[in-house]
Amino acid sequence: MGIIVSDQPRCSSPVVIWRKPPPGWVKFGSARGNLGAAGGGGVCRGERSEFLFAFHSGYGVDSDTRAELLANHDGLQHCLLLGYPNILVEFDSLLVINFLLGRAVPGWKWKCWIDRINHLSKSRNIKFVHTFREGNGPADALPKLGREGQRMTLVLLHADLLPTVRGLLFLDRLSLGSVRRGT
Structure with a gap:
């Protein structure tokens, strides 16, 4: 009885780094909670990686796809109300991106929110x-607050953010990445 040794490929865990938006643009990233008590939140940053605003909100009992749509709709509205003309919106849901770009047909539960987001961006x-998701750590830390039943909360001052979110923003400014697991 012999031992067989094979050269199996090792699983790689790439590092995902948040990149600042191009000059003249802001970058808004949002996240959502899981099925059940759904929450969402997002963070908007400028071309020098500076914090512009953040928000979190509870959306009731819902799917994570709808919560992602609601969080992005709310974030886009905040960006537009605050007067940002050039907005780069990051989604960690490829499904939602495909809906918005017309590459996939959304179910009826999501169509009205796709239409609303497309109307805002028209x-x-x-x-x-x-x-x-690992490229959007600060935004990913916010939906839990929304799931805990809080109404829409808009944060305009960096000092008013949770220490965890401030720390994640700092790491992003240093271009320190997060390890993507499960690939």
Whole structure:
């Protein structure tokens, strides 16, 4: 009886780094909670990686896809109300990106929110891009607050953020990445 040794490929865990938006643009990233008590939140940052605003909200009992749509709709509205003309929106849901870009047909439960987001972005300089969840750590820390039943909370001062979110923003400014697991 012999021992067989094989050269199996090792699983790689790539590092995902948040990249600042191009000059003249802001980057808004949002996240959502899980099935059940759904929450969402997001963080908007400028071309120098500076914090512009954050928010979190509870959306009731719902799916994570709808919570992702609601969080991005709310974030886009905040960006537009605050007067940002060039907005790069990062989604960690490739499904939602495909809905917005017309590459997939949304179910009836999500169609009205897709239409609302597309209406907000019509005739405006808004781009939708995909990122891995690990590339959006500060935004990913916010939905839990929304799931805990809080109404919409808008944060305009960096000092008013949770220490965890401030720390994640700092790590992003240093271009320290997060390890993507499960690939």
